Amino acid sequence: MGDPHDRPGMYFTGATRRLAEEGLFVEPSGAVTIAGLPKLVASGRVDRDESDPGQIVTLGEGGTPLLRSERLARLCGVRELWIKSDATGNPTGSLKDRSITVSATKAREFGYSILSCDSTGNKASSAAAYAARAGLRCVVFCPQETPLPKLVQAVFFGAELVRVRGHYSEINAMYRRLIRSGRVKWYDCGTDNPFRYEGKKTYAYEIAQELGWKVPDRVLHPAAGGMSLVKTWKGFNELERLGWIDRVPRMTAVQAQECAPIVEAWARGDREARGIEKRPTVASALGVADPGLLGTRALETIRASGGAAVGVTDEEILLATRRLAQEGLFVEPSGAVTIAGLPKLVASGRVDREESVVCVVTGSGFKDFERIAPMVRIPERVISGYEEMLAVAATIPAGARDEPCGRRAPMG
Ligand SMILES: Cc1ncc(COP(=O)(O)O)c(C=O)c1O
Structure with missing residues (x-):
């Protein structure tokens, strides 16, 4: 059968899936390094080295522009x-990462195996990612009408997604009741989790x-x-x-x-x-x-x-x-x-x-x-060949679009 990574389809699927298991949402072209690394190690071109996973469950959040x-x-x-x-x-x-990192770290520290939350979408995909990274299972409860990309992200990271009828505050009331009932042994990283607050305040430090x-x-x-x-x-x-x-x-x-x-x-x-x-x-x-x-x-x-x-x-x-x-x-x-x-x-x-x-x-x-x-219109026309490209180029007006704008803050 040979190495499954030698088959193009499997090659990409394998790497993107492995990255998702780490809580990273990466398109196939961006995942080729992970696909290539085992081959480099196997061929002796890269040394086998143990990396220390550390205690903090992080994906490199915060420090945003x-x-x-x-x-x-x-x-x-x-x-x-x-x-x-x-x-x-x-x-x-989304913003959720700067707080979920703290609660996922605490979940692992306290010995939980399941991270859970209710969410309008962003918290769910963040919790799913950090749970994946921490090697925890994840359960998320979202309103039925939550935008699909957020749900896809959560499920791709391996979360158990539960879609619930009703608006978020109704779901929140039921979810808190479930957590407080003591019938589940999950680590709740929802709005009641005090450690998340410590992550949120880092906005102030960074600004x-x-x-x-x-x-x-x-x-x-x-x-x-x-x-x-x-x-x-x-x-x-x-x-x-x-x-x-x-x-x-x-x-x-x-x-x-x-x-x-x-x-x-x-x-x-x-x-x-x-x-x-x-x-x-x-x-x-x-x-x-x-x-x-x-x-x-x-x-x-x-x-x-x-x-x-x-x-x-x-x-x-x-x-x-x-x-x-x-x-x-x-x-x-x-x-x-x-x-x-x-x-x-x-x-x-x-x-x-x-x-x-x-x-x-x-x-x-x-x-x-x-x-x-x-909100945008994608052109239906598809051109072929250099001549058509040249003809299109001739129709593009010259000149700048607008004045240049921003700059990044200097670090204090
Ligand atoms: C995109 C986005 N912005 C802002 C917030 C604000 O959240 P809160 O006011 O609950 O901290 C949320 C919460 O879900 C969000 O998803």
Whole structure:
């Protein structure tokens, strides 16, 4: 039969699957190194060497780019705008990786064999990846309408996917009941897991460090349950107490208008977040109709920091994904809401034009591909031969598309 890696189909399938077992989502062309390595070792060209897996379950998350954009600053109406891109800088393509790394590490440390969560999609694919990496099994519960790419990722990483009827908050209530019932011995990396908070606060460390320990006036974060906003604030407060920074930014939540319990509570001046009737939105990952106690914490964070909360329409969200694409950033609608929210806050006078603002963008465009694909037209015509190529080239207008824009923050 020979070496299965010698057969082209098996060659790629084997390597991509092995990478998926490690929690890495890689296309066949990108996986050839893993396919080639055993051959190099077998032929003696590469030394056999044991690598130390270490104790931390990591896929190289965090340390994501902080990018300045003059163009978006102008469009949004502020003096200085930075994009913190967890959408393009994390291993599974979303913010969840910076917190799931901590809970997967703890799951292994505590001797669990199964990692579990409920999720609007991104947490599920992240948990599945880190479970794979840690050698744990994984169970995820997602709403029926979760975007397919997130489900595919989770299943490809080997998770047991359970699709559940109903909206996320209903599923969350049932899932928490299951975990608390003691009928399953799973390590829950959902919203109740305190170790995940420690991962979330690293946003603050990275932003402060990359800006040379000069704190921006404001940080905007997409809010579902509100955990990211609250824990980013915690990170900034810790830095201030340690004397690394001399002030903390105003924390501002952005939600899809169709599902905005935190925004609505804040507008009413309420101290507690209440559950609302959820309507469908393009920002499916933010579809948390009842944020519970975390929502109340988010309100406290907004109030204590002098921040704000704003809701954005589906149309505004999709326009924001296009604006980010003009910066070279491929961001899913849920992850792009901050860029939709900022101009509204400026127009209403809640954000001063002189402010320096960090907008966090949180999920890759690949994560909600079906939502983005209809926004472009792929040409039907397929050319052949050099002459046709030349003819097409002659129709392309000359000249620059737009002025150049951004730069990356210097490390402080
Ligand atoms: C893309 C994206 N952005 C932001 C969030 C915000 O999450 P939270 O407010 O619950 O921390 C989520 C949560 O699922 C998400 O998937």
